Amino acid sequence: MTADAVPPQSARSAPDRLLAVLAAFDHDHPALSLTDISRRAGLSLTTAHRLVGALSDWGALERDASGVYHVGLRLWEVAALSPRGLALRQIALPYLEDLYEATHENVQLAVRDGSEVVYIEWISGRSAVGVHIRVGARWPLHATGVGLALLAHSEAAFQETYSGKPLARFTPHTITDPATLRRVLAEVRRSGVAVSSRQVTDDALSVAAPVRGAGGSVIAAVSVVVPERDAQTPALIPAVRLAARGISRALGWQPEPS
Template identity: 85%
Template sequence: MTVRSAPDRLLSVLAAFDHEHPALSLTDISRRAGLTLTTAHRLVGALTEWGALERDESGVYHVGLRLWEVAALAPRGLALRQIALPYLEDLYEATHENVQLAVRDGAEVVYIEWLSGRSSVGVHIRVGARWPLHATGVGLALLAHESPELQERYCAGPLTSFTPYTLTDPARLRRVLADVRRTGVAVSDRQVTDDALSVAAPVRGTGGAVVAAVSIVVPQTDAQVPVLVPAVRVAARGISRALGWRPSALSG
């Protein structure tokens, strides 16, 4: 057994919780974190006392409110979402469709906001969920504005397939990314599930770098892409302005 550092052991307790495992017993935590029951007991106790975990009446542990409060300070999490929310609400009011905000983390997008449309297509996206860049509209919008090196490394694959429409051919993905840069919008047409289409646009920060992407997801059969594009672009530009971005003649 390798010797693990104290921070590593404590963080492994937090990492035991995920969307499939939002509530865990002490035994679950010890098993999932790879810790002895004694160590798990001690660390869970410290985390619970601090408020990072909460224990309910049945003895099961959940992520606690204090961790949530600290995490609310994450500039790429709740802080970004707080600035973006009015624009996402406006986009939702204008379309009544699923509206999302996402950022890139490595080779994946992480959804940091999601307003549900009434005409809900089968979207299985939750706040905090992750998805590979090449499949989603927001992922394509983010990837297209990364450095050529990062794009090339990503395009070289492997590119996981989710439906027959997922972009798994590197050459085709490169062409799509060039289109996204040219048009300022990304469309994912049945590339995640075979009934959904999304239209996404990049969000820029103060210096002009792309820091997030906003999208609408609609049922593919009714999708009116030319109608959705301006709405998504206006929302993305609104969020960018609120973040301090100032448009120039050159930027889309």
């Protein structure tokens, strides 16, 4: 549910209203006036004022000199405790930097959140292809390399449910056929890498590999994104696999003996 599509105020509990205030902020709306928060959260101005005050006192929101509110540092400090957030980024960063040095292209680290992939780290190549990605950005799983890597290693029931839903199209090359998606996911599991060509933009190709946690389950994915016209996919695959394996080992994963 988006900040612009919320149930009536009277139908929501106090925690729901508090969360609606926080959900009013996103990448397109990082700074909001009290009136903006009230409208986007679907709350009366009086209720919004009370909740914003409580959140500001705690440090979840901060008010600048012009009276506009921003997400506060206290909320960032709490978010940093997430094992799929900053903690994972810190462990993965040396391997992402190595992957960047090997390719000088865009390098990404992402996790799955429901039916979407969320990017938690991104290193931009100096002369790399432009991508519609930033830290915190979300994309449907089927449309990106990291998303395909994560989807392919998710629960079988979730894969089937996801494949059966309408699949958003971004270019003529985006996978929108359920049978095709199932075949692609099977190939990702067989090969250990996901290759996504021109699915989000017509000029980009990504190669992604899964990252495993200590228990062996896939918890993230790492990828490199290159210009499609210059892509040397076979040469990229070992580098991406090496980065994913390094992160996995740093997280405590031990591969089974051959």
